[in-house]
Amino acid sequence: MDLGLKGTVAIVTGGSQGIGKGIIKILLKEGVRVVDFDVKNPDYEIDYFKVDVSKKEEVIKGIEYVVSKYGRIDSIINNAGIESYGAVDETSEEDWDNIMNVNVKGAFLMAKYSIPYMKKQGKGVIINIASIQSMAVQKRVAAYATSKHALLGLTRSIAVDYAPQIRCVAICSGSIRTPLLEWAAEKEVGKEHIEDKIREWGEVYPMGRVGNSEDIGYLTAFLLSDLASFIDGTCIVIDGGLISLIPISSPAR
Ligand SMILES: NC(=O)c1ccc[n+]([C@@H]2O[C@H](COP(=O)([O-])OP(=O)(O)OC[C@H]3O[C@@H](n4cnc5c(N)ncnc54)[C@H](O)[C@@H]3O)[C@@H](O)[C@H]2O)c1
Incomplete structure (x- = not known):
């Protein structure tokens, strides 16, 4: 399907494996020029720049690389994320900080240093890969769930601060x-x-x-396109129906 994305430039964070790799696969099919920012080398052919998204200097260097090579940034997909398990009293301060630094500060830094280029171009789209744990929580994932809730605040803030030039949308995904x-x-x-x-x-x-990572890739491609130009500041749930389900049985008729 031609979504009109051919030749646009996208950065996908955490694109070396998993959901990010699936997103990149679909964007490449649409003719997007994609750069993967990850701490880990990809095991496939892609323009890769080593970036730890929680480190300001590395984010700035990565964005400068993209702009010097491609001359623009049309979209960023903040996908890099880490998880740990634990209720609040089981979560170390170090784990808490690591999760917030990658999952929340990483998305903030990527947006902060790309937005000036998007403003100059007069157009851009930022996608934050959140989770159904942005709206409901599993037991014992306090830090991760908090970070994914925070991403919705960042999504709404970017949307209202930069509309109509820049759109920002979160994807709230179930298990992939x-x-x-x-x-x-x-x-x-x-x-x-x-x-x-x-x-x-x-x-x-x-x-x-x-789900599989291509499920998220197709949704991302659509949200980046002008077909989604009235979708802003919200989260799109893609969860195979999970959060519609109340897990309590009904009696027979
Ligand atoms: N898999 C799921 O079920 C699921 C569900 C909902 C949301 N998510 C979210 O989707 C995103 C991707 O998850 P995944 O399942 O593909 O994870 P994954 O661990 O398989 O892949 C994550 C990628 O991010 C990279 N990464 C980690 N820290 C980084 C950093 N500081 N800087 C740059 N890159 C970094 C890793 O090297 C890896 O390549 C995460 O934000 C995750 O929270 C996943």
Whole structure:
């Protein structure tokens, strides 16, 4: 499908694997020129610049690289994120700070240093990869869930401060099959039962499965396009129906 994105320039953070890699795959199909900012090398062919999104100097260097090479930045997809498990009293201050620094400050820094270029161009789109944990929470993910709630505040702030030139939209995703999800499954049940655990999580979803990274890629491509030009400051839920479900059984008729 031609969404009119051909030749535009996008930065995807955390694009070396998982959801970011899926987003890049779909954007490349649409003819977008994409740069991956990640701390880890990608295992596929893509323009890659090593950036830790929580470090201001690295973000600035990365953005300068993109502007000097491509002359513009049409969109950024703030996807880099990390997770840890624990209720508040189980969460170390270090874990809390790491999660906030990558998941929230990282998106802030990327926006802060790209927006001036988008303003000059008169147009830009920022997508924040949030989570259904921006609206409801699992047990024992206090720091992660808080960071994903915070991303909605950042999304709304950017939207109202820079409309109509710059749009900002959050994607609130349910479980997606990625190395992060596999890590979470392994943590719970051990390496040999990862598949069973992911299938079990999938069965909770009305759609009967967890998502895949291309599901997020297609939504991202649409949101970047002018077809989505009236979508701003909100979050789009993509969760196979999960948060519509109240997990309480109904009696037979
Ligand atoms: N997988 C899911 O079920 C799910 C659900 C909802 C939201 N999300 C969100 O989607 C995003 C991607 O998740 P994923 O499952 O693909 O994770 P992942 O761990 O598989 O991939 C994340 C990528 O981000 C990179 N990264 C980590 N810290 C970074 C930093 N400081 N600077 C730059 N890059 C960094 C990693 O190297 C990795 O390549 C995250 O923000 C996550 O919170 C994931």
